[in-house]
Amino acid sequence: MSTIGANLLMNNVVKYYKSFKAVDEVSFGVEKGEFLTILGPSGSGKTSLLKLIAGFEKINSGEILLNKENIEKKRPYERNIGMLFQNYALFPHMNIFQNIAYPLKIRKFSKDKIKEKVINMLKLVDLEGVENRYPKQLSGGQQQRVALARAIVFNPPLLLLDEPLGALDKQLRQKMQLEIKHIQQRIGITTISVTHDQEEALTMSDKVCIMNKGRIEQIDTPENIYEKPKSIFVAEFIGEINIIKGKIVQTEGKIAFIEIFNKRILKAEMDAEDQYLRGKAVSIALRPENINITLDKAQYENSMKAIVKEVIFVGDSLKVKAVNENNEEMMMKAAPSDKNLLTPGKEIILNWEITKSSLIGN
Known part of the structure; x- marks a missing residue:
């Protein structure tokens, strides 16, 4: 397995929206190549945390370290982080090759390198032969795989998933859980996902972070989160x-x-x-x-x-x-x-x- 990921460290991160403390002195680390899912009810701070890591929101205090480098003052594009959204955000006027190639094009890769990387990505996500089609010609699951390929084609140090499977029906969602996990393991990219789906969190993750009212209740393996909850909240929230x-x-x-x-x-x-x-x-x-x-x-x-x-x-x-x-x-x-x-x-x-x-x- 090749590992293209990085270590992420959050130290006492705080985020206010006016007087509301959405993230309350949160500290945790994600190891290189690890898959962490942040899980919690609405308003628990999980999406705010993802936005802070991506750079879409600014922290009020604390620090965010990516490979030991403080990144909180960097703009989103400067952080070079891959993101996969629930709505996929594919460009409808571009074919699949062009969609996947887009991050490489804006980073000024050569045409030969772009072609090589896109072909490798199409193989990785099992979409060989569809490069000339457009997003509307693909199923929801295929579009999701295109979006994943685009998010990782430039070898980002970190991949963020924001409710990545929320738009899919249950059967396809369960299939894609395993597909994404297998791809993540194959390339070894450090991944942080946010979801409200408990089954998704337990299935895909190396570690699960349970949040409540802006604080972390427990970070542990899926097995320990389920079998050995450390608080009444975690026990009642999971299953x-x-x-x-x-x-x-x-x-x-x-x-x-x-x-x-x-x-x-x-x-x-x-x-x-x-x-x-x-x-x-x-x-x-x-x-x-x-x-x-x-x-x-x-x-x-x-x-x-x-x-x-x-x-x-x-x-x-x-x-x-x-x-x-x-x-x-x-x-x-x-x-x-x-x-x-x-x-x-x-x-x-x-x-x-x-x-x-x-x-x-x-």
Whole structure:
């Protein structure tokens, strides 16, 4: 794999819009060749952050370093960053060759070099033979690949993706997620993407940055973001989850004993960074797919009774809503074959392995 990317470092970056602080002392780094996705609700600051990196907005304080060079005073074109927008922004009056060649032409590459690079890009994005067509003659997915080729043809140190797949239907979007990821890995370009699509973020990224109210909640691998959220916000923002509040009353090595309602004790495994939670109020975060449903006895150490409230068929599984002993609603997943057993009003036992939950400080 060739690597054409660069390191990016954000140090205590702040951005105000009048009195509103859109980006609040944000610091993070992106390694050379890494794919980072910034994810968060509307108003969380993710798009503002992308604009600051691109140079479309000016920071109020802090610094942005690209390959150790401070770039915040540079204009967008001086930063030499590749960008892929949701609307593709292809030139309708230019054919595909001319569209991809445009960044090279304005950088005064020779005709021979332009031809060589464009041909290589067409091969990379699997669009050989369409160079003489115009954007309106291509499908949405093909247009997206042309826009990607144009964004990377000049070997930028950094590629920014702004909701790149938002205009595509679900099936094509899922296909393009993998295509973009494979191309990014092949050329090794450092990439930062902004999206509101959780599946897209988890599928494409080496790291995911969750933002909320202008601040970073957690930066981690997709697996850790999903399985080991570090805040209630992250836990509830990514996918479906059950939150059980309690207090740590005892620890034995890596195992925490948590007292919940009715003096019931549940166990959870602590990571090294969870040691500060000893003796404190905590929440147990538990994904629906990690809960096992039984009718007569528990199979694991953690268990509680519940009453089935609703069963929803969602194709490959059943979504089971139940009310636990504390009258709190919980969500589980079950096999479609269990539909006749899990009728509303049925008493069930929810149980799960100690390692299948995570601890979050309240």
